Amino acid sequence: MAESQNIGPDPSLLLVDDDEIFLGRMARALQKRGFEVAMAGSVADARAIVQSSPPAYAVVDLRLEDGNGLDVVDALREARADARIVVLTGYGAIATAVAAVKMGATDYLSKPADADEVMRALISSTTEVLPPAPESPMSADRVRWEHIQRVYEQCERNVSETARRLHMHRRTLQRILAKRSPR
Structure with a gap:
């Protein structure tokens, strides 16, 4: 795909979510876009992957059964400072978005987010001044x-x-x- 050219020399990606169906679907979609995906269903599994081979990219669910996804963000930031991390959650709130960005997340998306949105968040340039206006802003x-x-x-x-x-x-x-x- 054309978008896979923007990934960079290291296409490794860690996908962390405790919803197995979502995890499988998103992994397949991101593999089609050129990433080499490692999957984790818990904070413990994700930390093990980060310690053995820190990925260049990560998509981390905020709420996991065994803890908080921000623990994974913190561990990845320590292991690889240049990693691009997207926090993905079904419980979007401004306070958690701010906390995620302060801990080192590159972006924060609320579920349901499709693979195209995740891809844009992962490879977006930091020089972009403003993101496009949302189609349906918050009430x-x-x-x-x-x-x-x-x-x-x-x-x-x-x-x-x-x-x-x-x-x-x-x-x-x-x-x-x-x-x-x-x-």
Whole structure:
């Protein structure tokens, strides 16, 4: 494929996800695009692969059954500073995106993301000023929910302290936190 020319001299890629079906599909799709894919279903498996042969690229799910994908990002950053890492998660929130980028992730994508999106994130040039505008940006309700979640995480998941900082009634905040995120 034409896109595989942009991969570089080392096409090694670590794909970490605890969803076996997704892991297999994404691995096949990325192999077709020119990557040499190593798969891991857990933080422990991923760390073992990183220690034995650190890949040039990685796609890491944020929430894994045996831990947090950010542990894999940290281990890979220590083993190979030039690795391009994309954090992929079904639980997208601004706070986790910021944490992933601070730990060394190159990009952060929310599921469902297809192989083309992942490929673009992995090989995108760091000189690009702005990404293209999203086709469907977040709603105002979603932005509000994201802000509440960020403050909640900063307050170490303390509802009373979060309510004080947001100037909200504690019970109102509890109801908001109990609901699913708006689309």
